[in-house]
Amino acid sequence: MTGSVATRVLGAIGLAAAAVMAILALWVSPADAVQGDAVRLMYVHVPSIWVAYGSFVLTAFASARVLWRTRSGAGGTEGVIADRQARHWDRVAGAAAELGVMFTGLTLVTGSLWGKVTWGTYWQWDARLTTTVLLFVTHLGYLALRRLPAESRARARRSAVMALIAVVNLPIVHYSVDWWRTLHQEASLEIGIGGDRNYSGEMYWTLLYSWATFTLIALWIGIHRYRVLRLEELAEEAALEELLSVRRSEPSHDEPVTER
Amino acid sequence: MGAAVAFEGVVALLDRFPALAGVDLSVESGEMVCLRGPNGAGKTTLLRTCAGLVPLRGARAEVLGFDLIADRRTVRRHVGLLGHRTPLYGDLRVDDQLRHCAALHCASDAEASAAAERFSLEGRLMGVAIRRLSEGQQRRVALACLTIARPQLWLLDEPHAGLDRTSRDALDELLGDAVTAGATVMFATHETDSARLAAARQVTLAGGRVSMSAPAPGAGSSADVA
Amino acid sequence: MWREVWLICRKDLTVERRARVTLIQIVPTVLLILVVFAFAFDANPSLLGAGAGGLFWVAVLFGAVLGAKRSFDIEAEGGNLDALRLGGLSPAAILWGKAMALAVQMAAVAVFTAAGLVVLFSVTVTDWPLLLTAAVCGTAAFAICGCLYGAMTVGLRSADTLLPLLLIPVAAPVLLAGTRAFDVALGTSADQGWSWTALLAVVLITYVAVGWAAAGPLLEDA
Numbered sequence: 042m043t044g045s046v047a048t049r050v051l052g053a054i055g056l057a058a059a060a061v062m063a064i065l066a067l068w069v070s071p072a073d074a075v076q077g078d079a080v081r082l083m084y085v086h087v088p089s090i091w092v093a094y095g096s097f098v099l100t101a102f103a104s105a106r107v108l109w110r111t112r113s114g115a116g117g118t119e120g121v122i123a124d125r126q127a128r129h130w131d132r133v134a135g136a137a138a139e140l141g142v143m144f145t146g147l148t149l150v151t152g153s154l155w156g157k158v159t160w161g162t163y164w165q166w167d168a169r170l171t172t173t174v175l176l177f178v179t180h181l182g183y184l185a186l187r188r189l190p191a192e193s194r195a196r197a198r199r200s201a202v203m204a205l206i207a208v209v210n211l212p213i214v215h216y217s218v219d220w221w222r223t224l225h226q227e228a229s230l231e232i233g234i235g236g237d238r239n240y241s242g243e244m245y246w247t248l249l250y251s252w253a254t255f256t257l258i259a260l261w262i263g264i265h266r267y268r269v270l271r272l273e274e275l276a277e278e279a280a281l282e283e284l285l286s287v288r289r290s291e292p293s294h295d296e297p298v299t300e301r
Numbered sequence: 302m303g304a305a306v307a308f309e310g311v312v313a314l315l316d317r318f319p320a321l322a323g324v325d326l327s328v329e330s331g332e333m334v335c336l337r338g339p340n341g342a343g344k345t346t347l348l349r350t351c352a353g354l355v356p357l358r359g360a361r362a363e364v365l366g367f368d369l370i371a372d373r374r375t376v377r378r379h380v381g382l383l384g385h386r387t388p389l390y391g392d393l394r395v396d397d398q399l400r401h402c403a404a405l406h407c408a409s410d411a412e413a414s415a416a417a418e419r420f421s422l423e424g425r426l427m428g429v430a431i432r433r434l435s436e437g438q439q440r441r442v443a444l445a446c447l448t449i450a451r452p453q454l455w456l457l458d459e460p461h462a463g464l465d466r467t468s469r470d471a472l473d474e475l476l477g478d479a480v481t482a483g484a485t486v487m488f489a490t491h492e493t494d495s496a497r498l499a500a501a502r503q504v505t506l507a508g509g510r511v512s513m514s515a516p517a518p519g520a521g522s523s524a525d526v527a
Numbered sequence: 528m529w530r531e532v533w534l535i536c537r538k539d540l541t542v543e544r545r546a547r548v549t550l551i552q553i554v555p556t557v558l559l560i561l562v563v564f565a566f567a568f569d570a571n572p573s574l575l576g577a578g579a580g581g582l583f584w585v586a587v588l589f590g591a592v593l594g595a596k597r598s599f600d601i602e603a604e605g606g607n608l609d610a611l612r613l614g615g616l617s618p619a620a621i622l623w624g625k626a627m628a629l630a631v632q633m634a635a636v637a638v639f640t641a642a643g644l645v646v647l648f649s650v651t652v653t654d655w656p657l658l659l660t661a662a663v664c665g666t667a668a669f670a671i672c673g674c675l676y677g678a679m680t681v682g683l684r685s686a687d688t689l690l691p692l693l694l695i696p697v698a699a700p701v702l703l704a705g706t707r708a709f710d711v712a713l714g715t716s717a718d719q720g721w722s723w724t725a726l727l728a729v730v731l732i733t734y735v736a737v738g739w740a741a742a743g744p745l746l747e748d749a
Contacts, residue, residue, distance in 0.1 A: 289322050354609055
């Protein structure tokens with residue numbers, strides 16, 4: 042239903058790339074001298090946080106567009122166009138936020154597994170980790186807000202505001218958490234996952250390759266999510282005509298004889 | 302004066318349900334309109350739509366000269382709506398609520414007490430929390446608030462329900478005064494007491510559309526009611 | 528505009544004066560949080576003393592969640608928000624009026640919480656100006672934030688359970704900065720208390736700006 046030739050090709054390439062990536066990451070690239078095999082988690086961890094941040098940026102951008110388009114509130118054809126564009130950006134925001142939450146979750150899981158192996162603990166109250174988990178929870182809330190049934194325009198505006206507050210809040214969160222940890226921590230973490238260490242050639246190329254693979258797959262999923270959301274709206278539009286005719290053929294009694 | 306309400310093919314969706322399925326309705330300024338129809342015919346939604354509170358689409362939707370399709374907000378301050386729920390703060394006392402309404406609509410204290418008097422809310426009742434009042438008494442407070450607002454278009458959903466005889470008469474007199482002063486009144490009702498409604502044009506809704514529009518049954522006697 | 532803000536604020540405060548929900552429900556709940564924390568920390572005086580600053584802000588945050596919920600419950604009841612819209616009030620006036628009233632109520636909650644800390648956890652204040660400035664900035668920020676999210680969820684089904692999920696992550700910086708500032712003011716740490724208070728002020732200003740921008744899209748429609 043939601044596939045087109047282009048997205049089928051995209052999907053096939055993405056899946057093939059993922060298979061190749063698994064081989065590169067698990068066999069071709071070497072284990073790290075310090076971190077051992079745990080370094081292989083980096084090939085999932087680093088690209089997923091990239092996809093996650095990219096998705097949240099897209100959500101914020103799309104949300105700004107939603108507010109911009111619903112602001113005019115003009116009638117006539119101009120209003121119809123503005124409304125259609127607002128709906129388009131609302132779908133983009135929704136699809137991107139879902140991707141973002143999914144990949145942030147993946148980042149947190151791989152990160153804490155890696156931390157358990159390397160640091161000996163699942164969690165560190167490090168600035169980046171704390172900011173990421175707050176970002177994750179904020180966008181979970183955003184998705185929960187979107188799920189609630191409401192008039193579509195009001196819902197679009199409301200969730201757009203929420204996404205923008207999350208973005209405005211992000212630097213404050215990051216700054217305060219960063220400050221909090223640097224003041225109170227004994228030493229910053231020596232080894233960070235995917236930090237600025239010297240990697241061997243294979244590791245570098247594998248990382249770059251998995252970055253491209255994740256971007257492809259995220260695009261593929263995102264486009265499909267967008268199309269599903271659009272189909273839902275089209276289905277509603279189609280159902281409206283039928284609902285209208287059912288509604289119009291309701292019986293007319295002058296007086297209230299039927300209690301429903 | 303022109304039309305107070307001019308609707309052509311107005312559709313209003315409530316949570317994807319077409320509560321209004323293409324309403325064509327024209328109401329002149331100074332007219333009194335009685336909406337009839339079975340439960341779920343769309344009377345309440347039509348009233349809320351006229352108040353600019355419901356998203357709508359359609360060929361034409363003007364209320365008091367404001368185009369609702371372009372802008373539903375500006376019309377609101379000229380409209381008074383009493384829905385089937387009573388919009389009052391249950392924790393406030395009657396006098397608090399009336400003071401709040403007067404401040405909201407920039408009315409003087411004298412106007413507020415006149416409105417209270419109209420629905421016999423003086424004395425002991427003024428100091429009682431609204432939550433403790435009976436249903437009918439709460440409706441009277443809401444009607445007093447509406448009186449304070451002095452709207453150009455009165456939209457009332459079952460205004461007579463739950464009111465005692467005196468308050469019904471006070472309400473009828475109030476609506477009559479409003480129409481005389483040039484305001485327009487639309488109300489939905491299941492009442493059959495035709496003497497009370499003699500002055501009103503009867504509009505019947507069914508299935509989210511206007512199915513019938515008849516002139517006032519006792520058009521000649523409208524003057525007595527007013 | 529200010530007339531409208533004052534109108535809403537006065538109305539909300541009158542509701543509180545008549546019903547006293549903040550005073551007889553929210554304040555006791557917040558005090559209960561302090562007691563429960565004492566259980567969690569095994570009533571260990573040194574632990575409780577060290578955590579008092581943070582506990583204050585956690586307690587006030589939960590008070591703000593309840594207060595914001597209550598503040599918009601009274602508007603959802605009986606369609607009062609529609610009545611305000613029909614009165615021609617601007618969305619910004621509604622938001623700021625409610626935020627002001629909520630800030631006053633949260634200030635009361637904060638005073639009772641502080642008193643509770645003094646009595647239950649025997650804390651001593653070493654820097655009053657710092658404590659008061661931080662408390663005012665943080666409480667106001669909670670109030671504005673609470674009203675923003677209250678307005679966002681008003682009238683929605685399951686708004687009760689959604690509000691804390693939305694509000695708490697966003698309030699995290701206030702929690703952090705407020706806690707650090709209080710730790711200094713209560714003499715349990717030698718941090719840069721005024722810098723943290725400055726951060727609180729920055730957060731407050733940010734929320735004021737967000738409130739101005741967001742009031743329209745959040746409240747102008749049914």
